[in-house]
Amino acid sequence: MRKHLTLFLFLFCQLLSQAQILEPIKWHIQLKNSGKSDKEIIFTAKIDEGWHLYNMNLPQGGPVSTTFHFEKIKGATLKGKTTVISKAINKKDDTFGLELSWFIKEAIFVQKIDVTDKKKFEIEGNVEFMGCNDVTCLPPTPVKFKFTGLDLAKIDKSDQISPKNQSKAADTTSQLTKKAAISTISSNQPEINQFNNNPLWTPVIEKLQAYGSREITAQTSWWILFISGFLGGLLALLTPCVWPIIPMTVSFFLKRHKERNKAIKDALLYGLSIIVIYLLLGIGITVMFGSSALNSLSTNSIFNLFFFVLLVAFAFSFFGAFEMVLPSSWINKIDKKADTTSGIISIFFMAFTLVLVSFSCTGPIIGTLLVQAATMNSFAGPAIGMFGFALALAIPFSFFAVFPNVLQSMPKSGGWLNTVKVVLGFIELAFALKFLSVADLAYGWHILDRETFLSIWITLFALLGFYLLGKIKLPNDSPLEHISVLRLTFSIISLSFAIYMVPGLWGAPLKAISAFAPPMYTQDFNLYKNEVHAAFNDYDAGMEYARKQNKPVMIDFSGYGCVNCRKMENSVWQDTQVKSLLENNYVLITLMVDDKTPLEKSITVNEFGKTRNLRTVGDKWSYLQRFKFGSNAQPFYVLLNNQGQPIGPSYTYNDNVNKYLQFLRNGLKKY
Numbered sequence: 001m002r003k004h005l006t007l008f009l010f011l012f013c014q015l016l017s018q019a020q021i022l023e024p025i026k027w028h029i030q031l032k033n034s035g036k037s038d039k040e041i042i043f044t045a046k047i048d049e050g051w052h053l054y055n056m057n058l059p060q061g062g063p064v065s066t067t068f069h070f071e072k073i074k075g076a077t078l079k080g081k082t083t084v085i086s087k088a089i090n091k092k093d094d095t096f097g098l099e100l101s102w103f104i105k106e107a108i109f110v111q112k113i114d115v116t117d118k119k120k121f122e123i124e125g126n127v128e129f130m131g132c133n134d135v136t137c138l139p140p141t142p143v144k145f146k147f148t149g150l151d152l153a154k155i156d157k158s159d160q161i162s163p164k165n166q167s168k169a170a171d172t173t174s175q176l177t178k179k180a181a182i183s184t185i186s187s188n189q190p191e192i193n194q195f196n197n198n199p200l201w202t203p204v205i206e207k208l209q210a211y212g213s214r215e216i217t218a219q220t221s222w223w224i225l226f227i228s229g230f231l232g233g234l235l236a237l238l239t240p241c242v243w244p245i246i247p248m249t250v251s252f253f254l255k256r257h258k259e260r261n262k263a264i265k266d267a268l269l270y271g272l273s274i275i276v277i278y279l280l281l282g283i284g285i286t287v288m289f290g291s292s293a294l295n296s297l298s299t300n301s302i303f304n305l306f307f308f309v310l311l312v313a314f315a316f317s318f319f320g321a322f323e324m325v326l327p328s329s330w331i332n333k334i335d336k337k338a339d340t341t342s343g344i345i346s347i348f349f350m351a352f353t354l355v356l357v358s359f360s361c362t363g364p365i366i367g368t369l370l371v372q373a374a375t376m377n378s379f380a381g382p383a384i385g386m387f388g389f390a391l392a393l394a395i396p397f398s399f400f401a402v403f404p405n406v407l408q409s410m411p412k413s414g415g416w417l418n419t420v421k422v423v424l425g426f427i428e429l430a431f432a433l434k435f436l437s438v439a440d441l442a443y444g445w446h447i448l449d450r451e452t453f454l455s456i457w458i459t460l461f462a463l464l465g466f467y468l469l470g471k472i473k474l475p476n477d478s479p480l481e482h483i484s485v486l487r488l489t490f491s492i493i494s495l496s497f498a499i500y501m502v503p504g505l506w507g508a509p510l511k512a513i514s515a516f517a518p519p520m521y522t523q524d525f526n527l528y529k530n531e532v533h534a535a536f537n538d539y540d541a542g543m544e545y546a547r548k549q550n551k552p553v554m555i556d557f558s559g560y561g562c563v564n565c566r567k568m569e570n571s572v573w574q575d576t577q578v579k580s581l582l583e584n585n586y587v588l589i590t591l592m593v594d595d596k597t598p599l600e601k602s603i604t605v606n607e608f609g610k611t612r613n614l615r616t617v618g619d620k621w622s623y624l625q626r627f628k629f630g631s632n633a634q635p636f637y638v639l640l641n642n643q644g645q646p647i648g649p650s651y652t653y654n655d656n657v658n659k660y661l662q663f664l665r666n667g668l669k670k671y
Contacts, residue, residue, distance in 0.1 A: 233392025271394035318425030
């Protein structure tokens, strides 16, 4: 899958850089008679030599299936689902590791419809598909279709031809119908690629490549996921569900064999079994949802609200409001299996028992980890995160089997374990607000502006500090006779953090949490004047202003859900020299690619030989970034003269202030 995606992205860039349009699959869409009121829409795909078109209803985790979307239906109803009448090739694809189905040369699909009102008849939709050859794949882009009452009249008229001329007219009717269908599709669409006549939108990809790039593209996300998973596993060890199991399970393995070497070997196999189980869970998540399906929804309101509710539920579970447990019958069956089997199988079932028994504590931690993996565009993300988690969880079981005497010095189970759960609950609740904030920003709800967000965080961490001091009691807490030094230390840290955030209510930048808090411009009362604000959030308006002022331009492609964008704005832009250059020497234009504000009128563009509808402001700016600059990552900075031509290399995330200053100064020299 990773190889497939790499090829996908490679072709994506090649298509942009070479300004070529590949169209190996051509669609002919017709409306035909099949009875008095029954009609058929015939979808015919002509496939070039060496290319293939994927079938409908492919398994999850594979390529994009051919899908027929009927967006508008009037005066008719669909009869059943779209069917295929061409013979498909069914074969296991080694790249995906799945049994897939595809077509070569030609594919024909049929959708039957029942016309209920000829005067109101109208059907509109699109075909989404994916074409590949042995080397590359084209991006899945929809092809639109539309039929109205005029098309019905044309095909009905063909039925009135006399019987003796029926055979002769059949081919003619088919051709007329095809032409009518195609002309109907074209005549009802807005102007395609209206940006082509605008020199400011002319692609400059090759010129940017000639300048080189100032990008930091290391695969740090994998390390972040692994470290997050590992830390999550260490936290899970300190929960009431996992901690008491350590001495019990190690004792079990030591008693299985009198030989110490054999006991150690079994303990190591036990740790390996834990890793395998969690790794399979991570791989399963990837297979179910794909490498970037969740990432593509990262600013979707339903997606973010779902995870907000999910993390809040996890937090209250840790607080003791309820327990998230698996059915006891599952645990009993697995436990019995471990007792009645022997060898490696017995060890594996013992590991499975640990996973099930500890679910009420590890579930929220795993859930949070998978949420993080889902919002990173990485195929291996969930598996890497689960590997880190399982490794941290498995190490102690193997370690204590090798050194059993260490168990004697371990602290006994008690109220301190519940304290760990409650602390995690406060942290879960704080991070839940980040998901609500992303949806709030993208859709402009204004229910969680910066001061509201900070107020809640200040309250949460202040309450956490008081809880650690024993001033607040929750349902499962044990009596607290005295405050330990460690508990006092964490209380001081939590209360200090709450106090640190207080000036943010009046506009202090709070760089330590800038990646999580909403941007500064959402704050109503702001005494801090050092932040940098873009002069324009519209590309064409900003470029027109730059032309009149005879100034160079910096385009900032950003996003409401972009964590690294917030880091750059707070750690780099607010540097005195950077701020001066951006405000005095450049016209700064910030374009939010995930802005969900609807356009006054949708814009139809031709991208990679296929038509696409741009419905939101974010769609428009995202298309500009891909079409003109050949990039789709944020943050993305590019310097232009006021004719829209680059005056230096592009620049992505790198919070080194000196390199950013060099980037800006070089642009001024070129200008």
